[in-house]
Structures are given as structure tokens and as C-alpha cells.
Amino acid sequence: MSLKFSPQIEKEINKIIKNYPQKQSALLSILHLAQKEFGYISEEVERLVAQILDIKPIRVREVVTFYTMFHQRPVGKYHIKVCRNISCSINGAEELIDYISEKLGIKVGETTPDKKFTLSVVECLGACEHAPCMQVNSEYYGNLDKKKIDLILERLNNDIND
Amino acid sequence: MTSMIEEKLLTRNLEVENLYKIEIYQKYDGYKALKKALLQMTPEQILEEVKKANLRGRGGAGFPAGLKWSFVPKDTHKPKYLCVNADEGEPGTFKDRFIMTNNPHLLIEGIIITCYCVGIHTAFIYIRGEYEHVAQRLETAIKEAYKKNYLGDNILKTNFSLNLYIHRGAGAYICGEETALLESLEGKRGHPRLKPPFPASVGLYKCPTVINNVETISNIPIIVLKGGEWFVKKGLPNDGGTRLFSVSGSVKNPGVYELPTGTNLKDIIFNYAGGMKEGRTLKAVIPGGLSAPILREDEIDIPMDCESLMKVNSMLGSSAIIVIDDRTPIIDVLRVIVNFYAHESCGQCTPCRNGTWWMKNIVHRICNGYGKISDIDNLLRIANNICGKTLCPMGDAASMAVRGVLEKFRQEIEDYIKKR
Numbered sequence: 001m002s003l004k005f006s007p008q009i010e011k012e013i014n015k016i017i018k019n020y021p022q023k024q025s026a027l028l029s030i031l032h033l034a035q036k037e038f039g040y041i042s043e044e045v046e047r048l049v050a051q052i053l054d055i056k057p058i059r060v061r062e063v064v065t066f067y068t069m070f071h072q073r074p075v076g077k078y079h080i081k082v083c084r085n086i087s088c089s090i091n092g093a094e095e096l097i098d099y100i101s102e103k104l105g106i107k108v109g110e111t112t113p114d115k116k117f118t119l120s121v122v123e124c125l126g127a128c129e130h131a132p133c134m135q136v137n138s139e140y141y142g143n144l145d146k147k148k149i150d151l152i153l154e155r156l157n158n159d160i161n162d
Numbered sequence: 163m164t165s166m167i168e169e170k171l172l173t174r175n176l177e178v179e180n181l182y183k184i185e186i187y188q189k190y191d192g193y194k195a196l197k198k199a200l201l202q203m204t205p206e207q208i209l210e211e212v213k214k215a216n217l218r219g220r221g222g223a224g225f226p227a228g229l230k231w232s233f234v235p236k237d238t239h240k241p242k243y244l245c246v247n248a249d250e251g252e253p254g255t256f257k258d259r260f261i262m263t264n265n266p267h268l269l270i271e272g273i274i275i276t277c278y279c280v281g282i283h284t285a286f287i288y289i290r291g292e293y294e295h296v297a298q299r300l301e302t303a304i305k306e307a308y309k310k311n312y313l314g315d316n317i318l319k320t321n322f323s324l325n326l327y328i329h330r331g332a333g334a335y336i337c338g339e340e341t342a343l344l345e346s347l348e349g350k351r352g353h354p355r356l357k358p359p360f361p362a363s364v365g366l367y368k369c370p371t372v373i374n375n376v377e378t379i380s381n382i383p384i385i386v387l388k389g390g391e392w393f394v395k396k397g398l399p400n401d402g403g404t405r406l407f408s409v410s411g412s413v414k415n416p417g418v419y420e421l422p423t424g425t426n427l428k429d430i431i432f433n434y435a436g437g438m439k440e441g442r443t444l445k446a447v448i449p450g451g452l453s454a455p456i457l458r459e460d461e462i463d464i465p466m467d468c469e470s471l472m473k474v475n476s477m478l479g480s481s482a483i484i485v486i487d488d489r490t491p492i493i494d495v496l497r498v499i500v501n502f503y504a505h506e507s508c509g510q511c512t513p514c515r516n517g518t519w520w521m522k523n524i525v526h527r528i529c530n531g532y533g534k535i536s537d538i539d540n541l542l543r544i545a546n547n548i549c550g551k552t553l554c555p556m557g558d559a560a561s562m563a564v565r566g567v568l569e570k571f572r573q574e575i576e577d578y579i580k581k582r
Contacts, residue, residue, distance in 0.1 A: 025349045028330060028331065062351050084501070085253040089498050090487070
């Protein structure tokens with residue numbers, strides 16, 4: 001098997017496994033790390049993780065396909081996840097989703113040709129006091145309007161991270 | 163002034179800068195309850211106080227915490243576990259994030275006392291995957307607590323030991339359901355288990371397990387410090403203490419408000435949250451997270467406690483108040499509801515998996531202008547066929563939320579269908 005974790009991540013994985021009385025419990029944590037390292041969970045990554053935990057690759061596949069945060073395909077450098085749930089919707093989320101989609105020239109679920117942005121809509125992010133809100137990778141942005149979206153996208157386009 | 167401060171239990175000292183750091187937390191009586199519990203009280207005495215406090219679960223079901231703990235068998239050779247539910251997926255809810263971000267040690271102190279009381283030596287905080295920054299803050303706080311010997315071996319030189327770990331979810335609403343949470347912690351899909359057996363006897367790794375919400379556990383330190391009788395007086399006789407109300411939607415000042423259990427809903431919206439946004443009028447309120455059936459404007463003059471909301475066929479749930487204004491078409495609310503449950507159904511039980519999907523398709527058809535008046539009864543029929551026919555309460559939640567909108571706003575939906 002050619003694919004390998006970096007030594008640092010491998011160390012972290014070994015530490016995480018020790019937190020649990022049963023090894024398989026570490027699966028979600030390892031997949032989070034794997035996604036950070038490899039960008040998405042390919043079949044090869046599934047096999048690698050399965051080998052580490054002594055489980056069948058199908059067990060990994062079951063989990064990867066169940067949880068929305070794991071991707072089986074590459075996503076853009078900046079994964080924009082706009083909340084469409086109740087408080088955000090009341091405060092104009094739909095309109096913002098259309099706006100971002102138009103600005104980036106992609107539909108929801110698509111990635112820009114330069115692989116910079118992926119646009120997704122998600123369910124409640126638990127930040128309703130800042131509705132409408134979104135997450136870019138793991139960063140939260142709230143109280144959004146078109147002007148704020150312009151600013152955020154411009155910063156990201158120039159790779160200025162907060 | 164003093165009495166105002168006394169009203170706050172969970173959000174006390176919140177104005178203190180850097181309260182999330184252990185040194186600061188300690189300066190404001192942090193870990194004092196832990197010392198009292200471990201050095202001066204027996205587990206039985208603590209359980210007695212929690213029972214007296216009538217502390218009901220803050221996650222949604224409202225089950226009395228003391229009673230839950232007492233179900234854990236005492237004479238078992240198996241290890242016991244505590245799982246803190248920090249999945250916080252109920253739409254409209256953000257109070258647990260508020261506690262964990264601003265006062266993580268309050269939660270940790272509550273966890274240690276709970277584990278001492280129930281005889282647990284391993285605890286997990288199951289936190290939703292999206293809260294990565296919050297998880298990092300908790301990690302740091304846990305490290306601090308280990309350094310002070312509040313966690314680890316022989317805590318405060320007693321023979322009580324506890325290890326605490328964080329487990330991140332990965333984006334699945336269902337994992338907030340306690341048995342799905344356990345499956346997820348075991349590294350599997352979040353498929354709820356059949357109950358009974360209840361987690362108190364057969365839980366994580368088939369061992370006795372206590373599962374409590376973040377806010378519930380965070381109330382433990384003050385109950386230990388001030389006593390159950392004091393605590394119960396801060397709320398209602400059978401529903402003690404305060405609640406963290408997450409208020410969002412069309413209000414001027416959305417946010418977390420700590421108020422006595424039983425505070426009037428209208429008061430929370432118009433006095434505490436600043437009333438409606440400029441130029442909007444109130445149309446409806448969802449009082450306990452998206453799963454709680456919607457209330458019309460003329461129904462919100464009620465106390466916010468489990469029983470009062472049950473009387474109006476809704477529920478207190480996670481105490482998340484979602485305020486809907488006159489400019490929001492009710493069909494939009496319905497669409498959000500059906501989208502959400504169709505997306506989050508775990509797929510295990512047919513009535514929920516297929517029912518939520520059908521409801522979503524019908525509502526989308528209505529939105530696209532192809533609705534028929536008979537669709538409303540059709541939706542009601544499907545909702546009725548989900549309720550009570552699934553392993554976990556998510557099916558009931560989907561059904562109740564949809565039924566609530568259809569029953570309370572039938573005329574508006576009929577008008578919408580006719581107009582399109």
C-alpha cells in the first residue's frame with residue numbers, strides 16, 4: 001500500500017486510539033485527520049484507515065457515507081457551507097445562497113474550475129444568533145449580507161485567511 | 163443589583179474576561195463545588211441534592227437527571243461511562259456552544275462531580291463535528307484541569323480517578339439521540355438502538371452509561387454548592403433552576419438568555435430579546451427547537467416549562483425559541499422542516515426514511531406550483547403514519563413539526579396552493 005499518514009499524524013492517531021477501550025471508536029477522529037491530510041476520503045484512504053483499526057474497509061465506507069462532513073470526492077480549497085435552516089432562512093439565507101452561487105458561477109454542490117471554492121448548503125450550524133450564517137472550512141461567519149459576502153469572498157480569493 | 167446577579171446560575175461571572183482559563187475560573191469560586199463534593203460529601207448525598215433540585219434534562223426530553231443517575235446499577239463488575247451530549251443539532255439551539263466557549267470549566271467541574279456521584283472513571287464529551295473551535299477550547303481546558311489534578315488519578319488526593327476525552331461527531335443530527343450517539347462513539351453509523359434496554363444498564367460498549375446534555379451537567383456545581391432546595395426555588399417546584407433560552411429569528415437581539423424556568427414566552431421575546439425587528443410583526447413562534455410544534459401569535463402568553471408547553475400540544479425541547487415574522491410565508495417554514503428531516507433521517511426505520519422523503523417531495527411540488535388542496539390531508543396522513551412507528555423520537559419530531567404547521571396555518575397553505 002503506497003498511501004501513508006505523515007509521521008506526526010500517525011503519532012496523533014496512536015494517541016487517539018488509546019483514549020478508547022475499543023479501537024474502532026477512534027474511526028471518526030481518524031477520518032477527520034485523514035480528510036485534513038488527504039483532502040477527501042478516497043477508496044485508498046478507506047483501506048488505509050481500515051488497516052490501522054483492524055476492521056474491514058466496508059465498515060469505514062459505512063461511516064464515511066453516513067456523516068455529511070466526510071467527502072468521497074475532492075472539494076475546493078475553501079468549502080463554503082451556507083446554513084439553510086429556520087433562523088437563517090427567516091433572515092434571508094436563500095437569497096444569499098443564490099447570490100454566492102451566481103458570484104462563483106457554480107451551482108450548489110459544485111466546485112469552481114480553479115478548485116478554489118465548493119458551495120454547499122447545510123442544516124443548522126448552531127450559530128442562529130448570527131443568522132444568516134455559514135462556515136468556510138471550519139471558520140464561522142455570521143450576520144451575513146451581500147456586502148459581507150463580497151468581502152469574505154474577496155479575501156479568500158486573495159488567500160487571506162482569518 | 164445583587165438579586166439580579168443571583169438570578170444567573172450558569173451565566174454568572176460571564177462578564178469576567180478570560181473566564182475560560184482555569185486560573186480565572188478558580189478566582190470566581192471555580193472548582194469549589196468539586197472540593198466540597200469530593201472532600202465533604204458522599205455520592206449518595208450528592209444524588210440526594212440533585213434529586214431535590216428537580217433538575218430536568220436540558221437536551222430535549224426533560225427527563226429528571228437524578229432519577230436517570232439512580233438507574234445505573236451499583237453492584238456491577240463492568241466499567242461505567244458518562245457521555246456528555248454536546249451534539250447540539252436541534253435547529254435554533256446554540257446554548258451549549260455558549261457554555262462550552264465561555265465557561266468550559268463549569269462543564270468540566272460538573273462532569274467530575276457527576277462521575278464521582280455515579281462511580282464513573284471514564285467520560286466522553288460527544289461534540290458535533292462543526293464545533294471544531296469549541297472542541298479545541300475544551301481540549302485546552304481539559305489539559306488545564308489535568309495539570310491541577312482535577313482530572314486523572316487520585317483527584318484532590320482522594321482515591322477517585324477520572325479520565326475525560328473529547329469525541330467529535332461528523333455532521334449527523336441523529337447523533338444527538340442518545341443511543342445513536344453511543345453507536346457513533348463506538349465508531350459506527352449513528353443508528354438509534356431499540357429501547358429497552360436503556361443506556362443506564364446497557365449503554366456504551368454494552369456497559370452502564372449515563373448520557374446528559376451539556377447544560378444539565380453544567381448545573382451540577384451550583385446544586386452542590388447551594389443545595390437542591392435552593393436550586394429548585396430558582397425555577398418551578400417540579401422543574402428546578404433556570405434555563406438557557408436560545409432566541410433567534412426575527413428579533414432585535416437574538417442570543418442566549420438565562421431566565422427562571424417558567425418565564426413567560428412573550429416576555430422573553432418582547433422584553434429580553436428586544437422585541438421584533440424593525441417593521442416586522444410576530445406571526446408564529448417555535449418554542450423548543452424545530453421539532454417543537456409551532457405556536458400562533460395568540461398562543462404565546464405562556465410560561466416556558468415542560469408541562470405548560472405540553473398543555474398547548476408543543477414542547478419545551480431544547481428551549482430554543484424561533485421567532486417568525488409576518489413577512490415569512492408559512493410554506494417556507496414548512497419547506498425548511500421537511501427538508502431538514504428528510505436530510506437527517508438515519509434511514510433505519512421505513513416510516514421515517516420514506517415518510518420524510520415523501521413529505522419533502524409533496525411540499526416541493528406545492529412550492530413549484532403543482533400543489534393540490536388534497537396534498538394537505540395527504541401530508542397529515544403521512545405524518546400520522548410516522549408518529550409512534552419508529553425506533554427513536556426523530557420520527558415523532560418530524561411528524562409533530564409538520565402537523566403543527568398544517569394544523570395551525572392550514573388556511574394560509576390552502577390559499578398558497580390556490581394562488582399558485
